[in-house]
Amino acid sequence: MTPALEIRGVRFGYGDLTAVWDVSLTVPRETTVALVGRNGAGKTTLLSGVAGLLRCQSGSVLLEGDDISKLPAHTRARRGLSFVQEGKRILRELTVRENLVLGTFGRPASRKDAKALIDQMCTRFPPLAEKLEQPAGALSGGQQQMLAIAQALVNRPSLLLLDEPASGLAPVVVDEVLALVSELKREGLAILIVSEGGEELLSGVADEVAVIDQGHLVLTAAAHEVTAEDITAAMGIGPD
Numbered sequence: 051m052t053p054a055l056e057i058r059g060v061r062f063g064y065g066d067l068t069a070v071w072d073v074s075l076t077v078p079r080e081t082t083v084a085l086v087g088r089n090g091a092g093k094t095t096l097l098s099g100v101a102g103l104l105r106c107q108s109g110s111v112l113l114e115g116d117d118i119s120k121l122p123a124h125t126r127a128r129r130g131l132s133f134v135q136e137g138k139r140i141l142r143e144l145t146v147r148e149n150l151v152l153g154t155f156g157r158p159a160s161r162k163d164a165k166a167l168i169d170q171m172c173t174r175f176p177p178l179a180e181k182l183e184q185p186a187g188a189l190s191g192g193q194q195q196m197l198a199i200a201q202a203l204v205n206r207p208s209l210l211l212l213d214e215p216a217s218g219l220a221p222v223v224v225d226e227v228l229a230l231v232s233e234l235k236r237e238g239l240a241i242l243i244v245s246e247g248g249e250e251l252l253s254g255v256a257d258e259v260a261v262i263d264q265g266h267l268v269l270t271a272a273a274h275e276v277t278a279e280d281i282t283a284a285m286g287i288g289p290d
């Protein structure tokens with residue numbers, strides 16, 4: 051079956067600087083791949099490139115078999131790619147509802163469809179339903195992350211890119227986010243999730259793991275075939 055995402059020998063960077071070198075990686079449908087690496091390894095750069103926020107210096111990116119390498123970010127979103135960027139969670143001054151409505155703009159949805167999608171998110175995330183008309187800035191950190199993910203989901207993605215969705219959250223909220231990722235996978239989404247420490251892998255969320263170091267992919271394996279030690283060794287971090 052055509053994979054949800056196929057990255058073929060891509061290079062991405064900033065101006066003259068190349069930060070990701072000749073990376074090839076496949077995310078099959080209904081599969082979660084954890085992209086793990088140290089600070090500055092190139093994780094965010096790879097996701098930003100796949101989402102269309104950086105120019106592809108070489109190689110190609112295929113979404114469900116179609117080459118999207120030259121398409122702008124908004125067209126990729128329209129084709130079913132949703133990217134939840136680290137930190138850039140939501141627009142704090144807008145209400146929760148307005149943030150969700152913004153998420154529906156990626157794909158042309160009728161007003162009725164948009165309302166149905168927002169209702170679905172309210173059922174899925176009761177704390178958001180309770181605060182629907184309040185400024186998003188009034189939500190807790192964990193709820194803001196849930197809103198960022200809900201905003202990505204109303205785009206009806208086939209591929210979800212999540213950049214460190216657990217960063218800065220309390221451990222109990224991290225567990226909630228990881229449970230949500232597992233649920234989305236069960237529902238059929240393909241997910242590429244970035245993690246610094248590989249906790250997604252260790253908590254059994256990821257099916258596959260890819261380790262990136264200094265812009266190069268240094269390990270790809272089925273999650274059940276690697277240990278935390280294999281991953282840290284691949285990241286170039288030795289035991290204390």
Ligand code: ATP
Nearest residue numbers: 064067069087088089090091092093094095096246
């Ligand atoms: P982190 O865990 O800190 O987010 P990362 O693995 O996501 O790290 P990137 O943010 O992709 O790493 O950074 C990869 C390289 O690209 C680093 O050397 C970084 O300094 C550089 N870089 C990142 N963003 C920019 C930018 N806007 N302009 C220039 N260089 C950048």
